[in-house]
Amino acid sequence: MQNDVFHIKENHIQAAEMVFDKIFERTRKKKYIISIAGEVSSGKTTLAYLLGRMMKMNDVKSKILDLVDFYKVPPLERRTYREQHGLDTIGVNEYDWDMIEATLKSFRNGNSVKLPLVDLHTDEVDTINTNFKNVQVLIISGLYASYCSDVDYKIFMELTYRETYEAQKYTGKEVMDSFRKKILEKEHKAVQKQKNDADIYIDFNTFLDSYHL
């Protein structure tokens, strides 16, 4: 995603350090995929960014991907599409999983790829050509990032959708109304299904207690 803005807080840094300490040695041994799934505005992008920076400072190259770039329907058409097709369309199937899986495979093989990249200023879907040859770690964040196959380490970030509502008002990414609220509830249910599958569970409400599931 281009032109996204996020706010780094102390608890994000602590979470990133905790995850980094657990996995850093493993990332040096093989091409490593980390998924960061969780609720809207729970800090997934921020954690991804901080992890990437920490890896960089320790000479491990990581590429950060956001599943938001892999929606089948582009941003400017999504709301109308959702309204026309109803709430049943909301969820995991809104993403282009074939392309996501192909991207993971390219990463494992160290190939070049062409990826979609949304610009939040223009809401256009640009494309980016990148080379995975020298990239050792792939960090994928997104509502349903745990659904990716072949992930080495799965992070789940907790937040109830009521808090999400407040957080979204703050980042001001989307217009909040009753339809958007219904979407969030639907997404919340689908997101929570990934919880049992996580290697680590981060809940800022209980402030950095981590649970191994």
Next chain:
Amino acid sequence: MLEDILLITDKHRKAATVIVDEILKNKTVKYIVAISGESGSGKSELTHVVAKEMRKHGIFAKPIHIDNFYNTLPLERTQWRVDNGIEKVVGLSEYKWDEINKVIDDFKNSRKSSMPCVDLVTEQIDTLTTDFNGIDMLIIDGLYAINTDNVDLRIFIELTYHETKKAQKDRGKEPQNEYRMRVLEQEHIAALSIKNKAHLFVDMDYKVVKA
């Protein structure tokens, strides 16, 4: 530029309001704005807020960051500058102006355009492809952005690296050392040499004033 850090504050929002008013007064089809200023002066922050404000007026603005167009790779730049002499090579000629001008031409003609795009986490240069069809405005952001031809509104932020040392440190972008200081001084001299091209200045107190 991928994975860059921005520190947006009220001073950027206030300056952006004045700049947006100025743009709305003068805006023509396929309008180009350039924002220059030294390292840490808030170019990218200002660019971000202006682009976001334009969208509220129904105008789609695409930011283009000049630092994507360096002649040298991020990881090799320091060595290259040291080898060739900082005082000799740091300046306007470090950028691929041909490629910048090509992007501007693509924008003016609503074409698809490919350009370099630095990822600050991988420190690799990716290639970004975008479609300028439907994009109303371009905001070029970079140390020497106002040096670009065919720009409609040129903005220069007057804060120098002496004042912005703190901002640099907060962004944790580059180490503060003797080499860095010599680069900053050289960039300062080069920026001053194009300052007279500006239509608007953002002064030391972040107030917007006309040239």
